[in-house]
Amino acid sequence: MVDIDISEPGGGSGSGAGSPGPSLPYFLGTRLAGMLVVLAVVYLTRPLWHGFVYGMLYSPSSLVLTGGAVVTALVLWFLPPWWLGRDTPLAPLIDLLFGSDGPAADSPISGDSTSQRKLRVFAVVFGVLFALSIVVGIPAGALEQRSLAERTMSEATELETFPQANPDNPRVVPREVSDISTRGSVSYRQHRLGASDIARQEDGSLAWSYPIQPDGPRNKLLENQRGVLVANMTAIDDRQTTAYDDEEFTYGQGMYLQRSADWQLKKTDYLARYDDDAVEFTEDGTPYMYFPKTEHEWKLLPFPHTVPTWGGGALVHPDGEIEHLSPAEAQENEILDGQRLYPLTLTRTEVESLSYREGIVNQLPVVGAHEGEIEIAGLPQGASNEQPFVVDLEGERMSYVTAMEPFGVDSRGLDEVWFADAETGEYTYFGTDDETLTGPERAMGIARSADSQTNWGENFVVTEPVPVTVDGSLWWQIKVSPTDFTDVTRNVFVNADTGEAVEIRGDRGVREFIAGDIDGTPSDDGSDGNGTGGSGSDVAYVIVITDDDGNVVDRIEVEQGQDTRIVNSGNRTATPQP
Structure with a gap:
């Protein structure tokens, strides 16, 4: 047996002459x-x-x-x-x-x-x-991605047709246009508008929402967030911006240390992640903030790994009260009715994992067969948004929409379109089978080629492609803005099946197009509601027909009062009716 002396060398247990240190x-x-x-x-x-x-x-x-x-x-x-x-x-x-x-x-x-x-x-x-x-x-x-893909596929329902978009809440105003125009219309000496996000207003419409947060080190240390500001995103002609700045947040955004909402959230619920930006909104005139939560659960087999899951959310009141809600409690909360509850970052993680749905080996770079492998469709530079897209479906149900393309460097057509309910996280998807739909990158090219007379890049840009569904067909709604993003001059809808493009001016025309009821009636403000013609023009809007390469082969001008129906007819989806 070996005896080990744990005392210090020098022969003593105290601090004697031979001791190099304390006992x-x-x-x-x-x-x-x-x-x-x-x-x-x-x-x-x-x-x-x-x-x-x-x-x-x-x-x-x-x-x-x-x-x-x-x-x-x-x-x-x-x-x-x-x-x-x-x-x-x-x-x-x-x-x-x-x-x-x-x-x-x-x-x-x-x-x-x-x-x-x-x-x-x-x-x-x-x-x-x-x-x-x-x-x-x-x-x-790898096992985390595989487990996440299996869970997502097992809970998803395949659709036979695309769900109808809500014509009352189209995304007309891009984020960059909203940020520039909104910040240019407010004046706060000690505060500034924070990052924009999408929320539902009390009248049911969608809006870009902003926290009115302190600006500058001194104010971040001493001042409080002054409520929120919401700017309607569904109209450009008569856009409404409302500031709810009479009530300060005890714990808010842009505030230092223990005064910040982020500090208090982590202090009161440490075993959750807050990866999403806050959803700022109002209820009965009172501003609130909601922070979605992401949690993780351990799986020990076949090898220890974790899988992210929805952990509910935290509702922050202006007076400092923080309600930590489970997913079920968040869905039942009356204040949160109609708002986005499911984490957007978790949705992206889940749809990204779908490349593993056919197994880990299948997607490996060298030995993988890549059978049935899909990936998130890429967006070109200047798109000014990213997937998943936030859109409103019929019945005022916000959804996170993700366009998926087949695996491969040269693959740009859509293979599947995934929808995640923003309140419940339930997944549905539409598969194109053997038919390939036009993706966002190609759609933006078609939108530019639809008007060869516009000085693209110098004076105007196409931006923010958003998928919308009209009578069971998928269209890409693309906005045309000046390069300084001070306005939206028109919307261009590109059919994902045929590549046909429709240029529309005016908010009323956008709503009528999404509703599938296009009659060329002038809008209430006196402009050509859904047309491209200016004052004195008889043209209500233009249907642009392109070939497979995106070249314009025909432009059909539709006059005001002319009855037009969009039907699915194989190679052409737009048929004017006299």
Whole structure:
């Protein structure tokens, strides 16, 4: 039997003449006190370390790396300095790190030398943990995507036709146009408008919503968020912007440290992630903010990994009250009725995982067959939005729409279109089978080619393609704006099946087109409601017909009062009726 002396070298347990340092109980006591002080500071400032702790708890690779690093640091922190000699239980490690010229068992070790040797031990262990985290992270990440794809497919319902878009709530005003025009119409000396997001107004229409948050370091430290501002996104002709700035938020956006909503959310519910921007909205004239939550659950087989899931949301009241709601509670909450509840970032993660639905090997770069593999359709530079798109369907049901294309560098046509209910997270999808639909990148090219006389890029740009469904057909609604994004001059609808394009001016014309009721009637404001003709023109709108290469082969001018129906007729979907 080998006896190990854990006391300090020098023959005594106290601080005698031969002792290089304090006794073991005293050493461990001071170290414990120091650790408790650090833990107290970490606890009081725990929102600052939220990402670090959450990753360690719900990521296998982070658990190995950060968890192992924390344990190693604690062991070294409580390790007596005289245990770093060669005649100790750590002798093999000391010899490996320092060689034969390492410290002798009876040689005193200074504080600086002890710190350097502990740091070297930590660096070596950290390197081993880093390599191990990569080894663990590769299968865990692949299994996470596979499990997520299986869950998404098992809960999804395939549709026979596209769900009808809500003609009362078309996305007419792009985010860039709204940001420029809205910020140019308000005046706050100590506040500014924060990032825009999509919310439902009390009248049921959709709007770009903004937090009115403090501006500048001094104001972020002392001032409060002044409510929210909503700007209608469904009309450009008579656009309404309303500021609900009479009520301040106790905990808001753009406020420092414990005064911020983000700090309080993490303080009151630490085991959740808040990846989405807040949804700012009003109810009975009172401003609110809703933060969707994402949580993770562990799966141990066939290899330990985690899968993200919806964890409900947090409803922030102006007076500082924070309601942490489960998914069911959020859906039943009257204040949140009609708002977006499901995390948009989680939706993107779930649809991205669909490339793994046929298995992990199937999507590998070299050995994978890529059978049935799909990926999110790419958007060209200047699109000014990203997938999933937020659209309103019939019955005022907001949905996250994602256009998916077949795997491959040269594949730009749509293979499937996925819809996620913004309130419940329920998935439905439409498969094109053997027929390939036009994707957003191609649709923007068709919109530009529909008017060769416009100086594209210099004076005007096409922007923000959004999928809308009209009488069971998928169309891309694209906006034409000047390069300074101060206005929307017209909307161009491109049929995803045939590539035909329809140019429409005026809000009324957009609504009538989406409703499938196009009669060329002038709008109430005196402009050509759904037309491209100016004052005195008889043209209500133009149907642009292109070939497979996007070249314009015909332009059909439809006059005001002319009855026109859009029907599905194979190669042509627009048939004017006298």
